[in-house]
Amino acid sequence: MIISSLPISIVDLAGSILVAVLSLFCLNITRKLKKQKPGEFIWEYLFWICLTLALFAVFRSAGHILKHILLLSGNELISDSINSFTGAVNSFMLIFIAVVTFFFTRVWKINQHMLKDMKGNNSGSIFPVDTNPHNESSDFSSTISYSFKKDTEQKILMENQMAQADKLASMGQLSAGIAHEMNNPLGIILGYTQLLLRDEDHETERYKDLKTIEKHVKSCKSIVKDLLSFSRSSKQEREAINIHEAIDDVLNFIIQHSDLEKIEIIREYDRDIQPVVLNERKIRQVFMNLIMNAKHAVGKTGTIKVVTGLDKSAKHIYLQVIDTGYGIEKKNLSRIFDPFFTTKPSGEGTGLGLSVSYGIIKNHSGEILVESKRGKGSTFTVVLPVNSRRRETN
Amino acid sequence: MENRIYILVFFLTSLSWTILCPNPAFATCDYGRIEGVHTHQLAHIFFIISMGILIYRLRSKKPQLPSGWKFMQYSALFFILWSLDAFAVHFLNEQFNIIQVKTIGPWQIKINDCFNNNLLKVFYYLARMDYLLFMPAFIFLYYGLKRLLNESHPGFSKLDVSDPDFSEKDRV
Numbered sequence: 001m002i003i004s005s006l007p008i009s010i011v012d013l014a015g016s017i018l019v020a021v022l023s024l025f026c027l028n029i030t031r032k033l034k035k036q037k038p039g040e041f042i043w044e045y046l047f048w049i050c051l052t053l054a055l056f057a058v059f060r061s062a063g064h065i066l067k068h069i070l071l072l073s074g075n076e077l078i079s080d081s082i083n084s085f086t087g088a089v090n091s092f093m094l095i096f097i098a099v100v101t102f103f104f105t106r107v108w109k110i111n112q113h114m115l116k117d118m119k120g121n122n123s124g125s126i127f128p129v130d131t132n133p134h135n136e137s138s139d140f141s142s143t144i145s146y147s148f149k150k151d152t153e154q155k156i157l158m159e160n161q162m163a164q165a166d167k168l169a170s171m172g173q174l175s176a177g178i179a180h181e182m183n184n185p186l187g188i189i190l191g192y193t194q195l196l197l198r199d200e201d202h203e204t205e206r207y208k209d210l211k212t213i214e215k216h217v218k219s220c221k222s223i224v225k226d227l228l229s230f231s232r233s234s235k236q237e238r239e240a241i242n243i244h245e246a247i248d249d250v251l252n253f254i255i256q257h258s259d260l261e262k263i264e265i266i267r268e269y270d271r272d273i274q275p276v277v278l279n280e281r282k283i284r285q286v287f288m289n290l291i292m293n294a295k296h297a298v299g300k301t302g303t304i305k306v307v308t309g310l311d312k313s314a315k316h317i318y319l320q321v322i323d324t325g326y327g328i329e330k331k332n333l334s335r336i337f338d339p340f341f342t343t344k345p346s347g348e349g350t351g352l353g354l355s356v357s358y359g360i361i362k363n364h365s366g367e368i369l370v371e372s373k374r375g376k377g378s379t380f381t382v383v384l385p386v387n388s389r390r391r392e393t394n
Numbered sequence: 395m396e397n398r399i400y401i402l403v404f405f406l407t408s409l410s411w412t413i414l415c416p417n418p419a420f421a422t423c424d425y426g427r428i429e430g431v432h433t434h435q436l437a438h439i440f441f442i443i444s445m446g447i448l449i450y451r452l453r454s455k456k457p458q459l460p461s462g463w464k465f466m467q468y469s470a471l472f473f474i475l476w477s478l479d480a481f482a483v484h485f486l487n488e489q490f491n492i493i494q495v496k497t498i499g500p501w502q503i504k505i506n507d508c509f510n511n512n513l514l515k516v517f518y519y520l521a522r523m524d525y526l527l528f529m530p531a532f533i534f535l536y537y538g539l540k541r542l543l544n545e546s547h548p549g550f551s552k553l554d555v556s557d558p559d560f561s562e563k564d565r566v
Contacts, residue, residue, distance in 0.1 A: 001506075002502060002505075003502070004503075005497070015523075019528055022532040023532060026532065029539040029542075033539070033542060033543055046542075071497065091434040094434075094440065094477075098444035
């Protein structure tokens with residue numbers, strides 16, 4: 001069969017040029033993708049694939065164009081030897097692309113397993129980690145490094161938690177001892193001071209001195225009381241309370257007694273929450289501490305958001321106090337529950353608010369979580385079990 | 395001592411004879427020119443399988459992937475078709491010499507085949523224009539990558555662990 005070779009030559013020449021150009025464009029895009037997210041496995045893969053395809057396309061195209069030129073000029077022998085060389089290079093490139101693709105698909109599969117495990121681990125969590133499937137592909141290598149990082153972080157976090165729990169338990173015992181020993185003498189000092197005050201003329205210097213003693217003894221007693229709360233040595237009576245009413249009472253009290261004009265307070269309550277068995281007085285104290293801390297962090301203008309909700313299994317309720325304040329520095333995060341730790345100026349805070357709250361929540365078999373982004377605010381989350389025993393006494 | 399001298403003389407003589415009067419060693423095998431064609435054909439098969447697996451993987455994650463990957467699938471499909479086409483051309487022409495092509499003029503070729511089958515000749519003639527499959531593969535690859543580039547702006551990525559301000563959660 002004799003036939004024109006022109007269509008083949010045209011398709012070959014035009015295709016060679018177009019493919020070579022397109023392959024270089026593709027390479028340029030993968031270079032940009034790589035630059036946008038350096039170190040990402042998926043872009044590395046695409047870059048290498050496109051690099052090899054570009055080399056393949058350019059070699060092939062150059063070979064084909066050269067072949068046409070050599071054939072037209074009557075140099076068939078040279079054309080044959082070049083063909084062998086480009087053929088060998090093309091074979092190598094094809095194998096390389098195939099190997100990289102196999103490797104990529106294998107890693108992809110491993111990634112799926114890891115994501116599955118991650119989701120499995122998060123299924124019991126109240127606040128699941130974000131495993132958006134979109135990230136799965138676009139943050140492919142991030143997911144892998146995230147899993148490893150998360151594992152290590154969780155291990156470190158757990159060790160820190162145990163150390164923190166140990167430290168706080170020791171402090172609790174120590175505080176309980178000191179508080180118990182100091183409570184009685186303070187009571188006696190206060191009693192005698194008040195006895196002396198009764199017989200003293202209000203205008204005398206002595207009366208003012210005694211008043212100063214009384215004020216400071218009361219302040220000491222307040223600290224001792226807080227220490228006792230922290231060390232859980234005080235008796236607790238529990239009853240079913242409506243958590244939203246308690247929060248509203250605290251919020252109303254703060255609004256009435258503090259300057260909150262420029263602070264926006266947002267309430268997002270889950271009305272499905274049933275009354276929960278809690279020590280109302282203690283829980284109010286926790287809310288008060290958290291909201292006052294949020295107010296202090298926000299300053300004069302900002303937002304404080306109070307959110308309540310039920311977790312998926314409906315076994316826990318959570319309360320979040322979210323502020324748009326200046327956040328907590330990373331180095332302070334592990335210390336904020338330590339007794340007497342405060343970032344407030346001297347004289348403005350005792351550093352017992354969060355420690356006491358911690359003690360109260362632990363006593364209710366709950367947890368306090370803190371999430372903070374420097375400059376963007378903090379989120380304190382109190383998690384409480386729904387089925388606490390009624391009238392539990394410690 | 396004498397034995398050692400004999401051994402040394404024997405060793406040196408053998409070495410000199412080996413170097414000065416060499417014979418062919420036949421240490422490596424010569425497979426002939428066709429080996430390259432077979433290797434190239436195996437590379438095509440390997441390439442087809444790898445692209446097939448890539449499509450399978452992408453299809454299994456179809457609902458969750460950015461749309462750019464859809465075009466990557468089409469690209470892989472066209473790479474498979476092109477590879478099959480190229481495989482067929484090599485198979486007919488170079489590997490088993492079923493088709494013989496002779497240039498008889500600047501723009502004319504003569505196609506002969508072992509079975510004298512015109513359909514086979516037409517198939518070979520069309521298959522020679524493999525760029526008709528190779529080019530769409532690159533066009534889809536280009537569009538796919540372009541989409542991925544558009545979709546990979548920071549808004550699409552929520553989880554960035556490299557961010558130094560990545561939320562720190564302290565469970566107490």
